[in-house]
Amino acid sequence: MDRIYDKVFRGIAFTSKSPQEVSALEDYLFCLDEEGVIRRILKPQDPDYGTVMAAYSGTEKLHALAEGQYFLPGFIDLHIHAPQWAQAGTAMDIPLHDWLDTYTFPLESKFSDLDFARKVYQDLVTTLLANGTTTALYFATVHKEASYLLAQICADKGQRGLVGKVVMDDKSENPEYYRDESTEAALADTESFIHLVQELNETTKQGVYPVVTPRFIPSCTDEALAGLGELAKKYDTHIQSHCSESDWEHNYVLDRMHKSDTFALHEMGLLQDKAVMAHAVFLSDADADLFAETGTAIAHCPVSNVCFSNGVLPAARFTRKGIDIGLGTDISGGFSPSLFDNIRQAVISSRMLEEGVDPSLPSAERGLPQSRISANEAFYYATAGGGQSLSLPIGRLEENYIWDVQVIDVSAPNAKLPLFDENISMEDLLHKILFLSRPDNIREVWVQGECVHKRT
Numbered sequence: 001m002d003r004i005y006d007k008v009f010r011g012i013a014f015t016s017k018s019p020q021e022v023s024a025l026e027d028y029l030f031c032l033d034e035e036g037v038i039r040r041i042l043k044p045q046d047p048d049y050g051t052v053m054a055a056y057s058g059t060e061k062l063h064a065l066a067e068g069q070y071f072l073p074g075f076i077d078l079h080i081h082a083p084q085w086a087q088a089g090t091a092m093d094i095p096l097h098d099w100l101d102t103y104t105f106p107l108e109s110k111f112s113d114l115d116f117a118r119k120v121y122q123d124l125v126t127t128l129l130a131n132g133t134t135t136a137l138y139f140a141t142v143h144k145e146a147s148y149l150l151a152q153i154c155a156d157k158g159q160r161g162l163v164g165k166v167v168m169d170d171k172s173e174n175p176e177y178y179r180d181e182s183t184e185a186a187l188a189d190t191e192s193f194i195h196l197v198q199e200l201n202e203t204t205k206q207g208v209y210p211v212v213t214p215r216f217i218p219s220c221t222d223e224a225l226a227g228l229g230e231l232a233k234k235y236d237t238h239i240q241s242h243c244s245e246s247d248w249e250h251n252y253v254l255d256r257m258h259k260s261d262t263f264a265l266h267e268m269g270l271l272q273d274k275a276v277m278a279h280a281v282f283l284s285d286a287d288a289d290l291f292a293e294t295g296t297a298i299a300h301c302p303v304s305n306v307c308f309s310n311g312v313l314p315a316a317r318f319t320r321k322g323i324d325i326g327l328g329t330d331i332s333g334g335f336s337p338s339l340f341d342n343i344r345q346a347v348i349s350s351r352m353l354e355e356g357v358d359p360s361l362p363s364a365e366r367g368l369p370q371s372r373i374s375a376n377e378a379f380y381y382a383t384a385g386g387g388q389s390l391s392l393p394i395g396r397l398e399e400n401y402i403w404d405v406q407v408i409d410v411s412a413p414n415a416k417l418p419l420f421d422e423n424i425s426m427e428d429l430l431h432k433i434l435f436l437s438r439p440d441n442i443r444e445v446w447v448q449g450e451c452v453h454k455r456t
């Protein structure tokens, strides 16, 4: 056979079949085209398997995993504030409103300085890749130039970045030192940012995308919100914001808009298939139905929610309703850049929601039944669910999906996983990988068929 494929990968791969079911594809071949798309998948029993192996063995096009190594889809971080990487790990014990005013806005205002922005953004994108995150949906800052710099850094380092210039135009709600100059300027900057990033996308193999980004309703005027809805429609862009995150924010919107975040955002044209709303902890049934109807996704940020939300997202219930859900680190509301950590916290928080946490209550009154999610579901959120949320062919190892993967090495020096049963099931092995892996176990990361991180 001619060597028609650009690259062929061989190994054991995990990929979600559904939110509840994971497939372990043992020793399959993944045949890529030059665009980094999986054109063909062959199982060992396939008649063409031997032919492809014979054609590619001994060539540099074949990438075969060694024993103890596994392919996982690259993770998709569905909600992250890039500038806040500089303060990750600090100030997690104060309420959201104070945290924004005393820590976050002063920090974000410093991103008018492009040298500072470059330092932080380069370090962040490198760190995320080393943690297995191949796609990220970013909030940058109000500054158009620094936001564009983040898109350029993603493009250069090989990460698929979806980047938003943040809009905060309401003069009464935002500090003078950190806000858009005016509503008109916020909309004009957003439009020119969309043009710049769409142009950059034309020369970026893995894709970079502009995202219409009202920070949240409390920071935007009605006029800006409606204008952003129109821009998203005009340029067919992604949209992101925060929705019903905390008691304070949820009640602020009810007071001002006389309706929930969800209905207010919908009225402004901000809910649609390529919209991703962070948190969504306090959705009513009607809100949740509107998410499902409009195809709007939830970026579930379980680590952040422990500190800054006042509840736990009923993820299992919303998945049953058919809402798309992915996972976000919410740096720096969440301290960790790792979606492994967020997979773990998603499972843990869901168990606490189901069981309840106040031991003085009788067990029957303590929790919310049917709230737990399995490790498989959390894995789904971090991969296939994220891809579905962004309407991109990523997050699954299937034909016509993009080859974004991380290679996990369970016997990495200094990071050996405790595996003492030779007959461990593939599902148990995956769960050990999800709960115990550290960055040391992530040997390689590939985006769109290109190696973007290698641990030596």
Ligand code: GUN
Pocket: 081, 096, 100, 104, 215, 216, 242, 245, 304, 308, 330, 333
């Ligand atoms: N709501 C508005 N801005 C933010 C932010 O930066 N982080 C979080 N967690 N919530 C927000």
Ligand code: FE
Pocket: 079, 081, 242, 278, 330, 333
């Ligand atoms: Fe956030």
